[in-house]
Amino acid sequence: MHELSVSTAVVDTAVRHAAGRRVLTVRVRLGRLRQVVPDSLAFYFNLVSRETVCEGAVLEQEVVAARLACAPCAYEWEIEVPAFRCPRCGGAEVAVLSGEELEVESIEVEEGAACTA
Amino acid sequence: MHRVKVRVVEDALDANNTIARANRADFDRAGVTVVNLMSAPGSGKTTLLERVLGPGVPGLRVGVLEGDVQGSLDADRLADLHVHVTQLNTDNGFGGECHLDANMVRSALDAVGLDALDLLIVENVGNLVCPAEFAVGEDARIMVASVAEGDDKPLKYPLMFRTCELVVLNKIDLLPHTDFDVDRFLYHLDAVHPGVAHLTTSARTGEGVDALRDWLAALPGERGPTARGRAQAPA
Numbered sequence: 001m002h003e004l005s006v007s008t009a010v011v012d013t014a015v016r017h018a019a020g021r022r023v024l025t026v027r028v029r030l031g032r033l034r035q036v037v038p039d040s041l042a043f044y045f046n047l048v049s050r051e052t053v054c055e056g057a058v059l060e061q062e063v064v065a066a067r068l069a070c071a072p073c074a075y076e077w078e079i080e081v082p083a084f085r086c087p088r089c090g091g092a093e094v095a096v097l098s099g100e101e102l103e104v105e106s107i108e109v110e111e112g113a114a115c116t117a
Numbered sequence: 118m119h120r121v122k123v124r125v126v127e128d129a130l131d132a133n134n135t136i137a138r139a140n141r142a143d144f145d146r147a148g149v150t151v152v153n154l155m156s157a158p159g160s161g162k163t164t165l166l167e168r169v170l171g172p173g174v175p176g177l178r179v180g181v182l183e184g185d186v187q188g189s190l191d192a193d194r195l196a197d198l199h200v201h202v203t204q205l206n207t208d209n210g211f212g213g214e215c216h217l218d219a220n221m222v223r224s225a226l227d228a229v230g231l232d233a234l235d236l237l238i239v240e241n242v243g244n245l246v247c248p249a250e251f252a253v254g255e256d257a258r259i260m261v262a263s264v265a266e267g268d269d270k271p272l273k274y275p276l277m278f279r280t281c282e283l284v285v286l287n288k289i290d291l292l293p294h295t296d297f298d299v300d301r302f303l304y305h306l307d308a309v310h311p312g313v314a315h316l317t318t319s320a321r322t323g324e325g326v327d328a329l330r331d332w333l334a335a336l337p338g339e340r341g342p343t344a345r346g347r348a349q350a351p352a
Contacts, residue, residue, distance in 0.1 A: 002246040007218065009129040017125050029131070034275050035246065058166060082275035083308045092311030102250075104125045109119045 005046035006036055006102065011054050013104045023057040026109035031101035032066040033082075057107075066099030122212055133251055134218035139224070139317060140254030147231035150337040151239060155277065156261035157270075158243030161287045163191040164320035165261065166240065169330045171198040177235040177334060182225055184217040184242045186295040191240065203229045207242060216247035219254060235337055257281075261290040264295055268302035271309045278309045282314065285331060335350040 014026045026045075030036050038061045045059045068084035069076045071093040084094050128134065138301040142152050156162050163183075172177055180201040183192040192204040207214035214221070218246060222239060229237065241248040258281040262270055265288055270277065278284065287301070299317070301349045306315065316332065318325035 002250070003214075005214075005247050005250065006129060009132070012132065013125065013127055013129050017123055017127075021121075033276065033279075034250075035274075061302070080274060082279075085308065085311045094311065102129050104127050104129050106125050107123050108120050109123055110118050112118055 002035065003040040004044045006034075007041055007048045009102075010045065010046045010059075011039075011052060014054050014057075015052050017104075017107055018109050019052045021053065021109035021111060023054045023107050023109050025058045025060055026054060027062070027105045029062045029103045029105050031064045031099040033091045033096065033099040034102050035085060036102070038063065041073050042048070042101070043068040057075050062105070062108055064101045067097040069096060069097050070096045071105050123183075136223055137252040137254040138197045139335060140223055143226060143231065144237070144254060144256075145218055147234070149231050149234050149237050150257075151253070151255045152333070152336065153239050153241060153248070153255035153258045154247075154261065155241045155248045155281070156243060156263070157266055160243070160261045160263040160266065161304060161320045162240055162243070162261050163194055164201070165285070165287060165317070165318065165329065166195060166238065167198055168323060168326045169196065169333065170200045170238075172330075174236065174330055174334050177337065178233060179236045179238065180229055180234040180239060182220070182222065182229055182239045184185050184240055185296045186214070186242060187325050195316050201230075201234070206318075215242055215244045216251050217241050217253055218251040222253040236333065238333075245277050247271070249274075249277040251269045252328070257283065259283045259285060261285045261287050264297045268297050269305060271302070271305040277308045278306060278313075281310075282312065283314045284310075285329060286315065286317045287320055289317045289324065323330045 001105050004080060010028055012024055049055050049057060050090055066079050068079060070089060070091050071091040072091045075088040085092060086094060146230045152219045154162055166181060181195055182203050182205055184205050185191060187206055189204045195202040203225055205221060207221060213281050239253055260277055260281040262284060316325055318329055
């Protein structure tokens with residue numbers, strides 16, 4: 001159901017930027033730390049996009065790795081599991097470099113020749 | 118007909134975050150500190166609030182915004198203790214949202230009456246996933262976990278445990294009857310959110326409840342320009 005909320009937000013964003021044009025592709029970037037399941041998001045996207053300009057659009061998902069940086073020792077690393085302490089110095093002051101994205105990167109829309117004249 | 122690529126580069130939750138910032142501005146104007154209280158269903162949030170708020174928090178006028186999919190059972194319990202409580206149901210549209218978002222909270226602010234309050238506790242819908250994604254304009258998040266849920270939960274729901282300022286482990290009166298290992302829980306919590314503040318409580322026996330009340334009572338003093346502020350989630 002998490003993906004239902006997220007897919008609704010994705011469709012709303014795409015619809016706004018489409019400005020009435022039919023949407024063919026929606027490209028999203030999903031950080032690993034956001035706990036979004038791609039298959040589930042695709043399922044809900046198809047459901048939520050019905051009767052909008054996004055109906056039938058392809059959802060392209062790029063999963064962004066979770067990269068952290070330790071403030072005291074400047075070590076940078078990537079995590080596969082939720083372990084946020086610095087593996088080198090044990091420090092807790094850790095910044096997230098990437099992995100929190102929940103971003104609509106771009107959309108592809110259909111434009112008629114008449115509209116672009 | 119031809120295809121045109123439109124660059125968007127926008128957080129999908131941008132619309133929510135914009136409203137959360139507007140809420141935050143209203144809270145600031147009214148001088149109200151806001152806590153977003155989150156947990157799984159049945160972790161004891163409402164019972165904890167009964168225990169904490171029943172006797173009152175010294176020096177603070179406290180209100181509760183009670184989020185539920187349906188009904189007013191929790192709000193009624195708090196109202197019985199003369200706590201200033203406002204009910205917010207989420208069962209419109211899709212058949213019951215599983216979280217509160219900034220707009221839902223905004224729609225309830227007139228009923229809440231910010232001018233009469235110093236501290237507003239938003240009791241979110243019981244859910245360990247969705248509420249973590251939706252900022253409502255809060256100053257701090259408290260996450261309640263309970264012994265009955267098991268000591269591995271920080272690893273299973275890292276986003277929720279990572280985006281809070283305080284973790285309360287409730288139902289510690291059940292420890293003798295379960296395999297829950299407090300040290301293991303704290304070890305997992307430290308992996309997910311190193312250094313986060315935590316308390317252990319039993320809303321049933323009242324153990325640890327005073328410490329939670331003290332934490333809440335100190336919160337408005339920590340507010341201001343240095344306060345972390347959650348116009349946007351997660352940090």
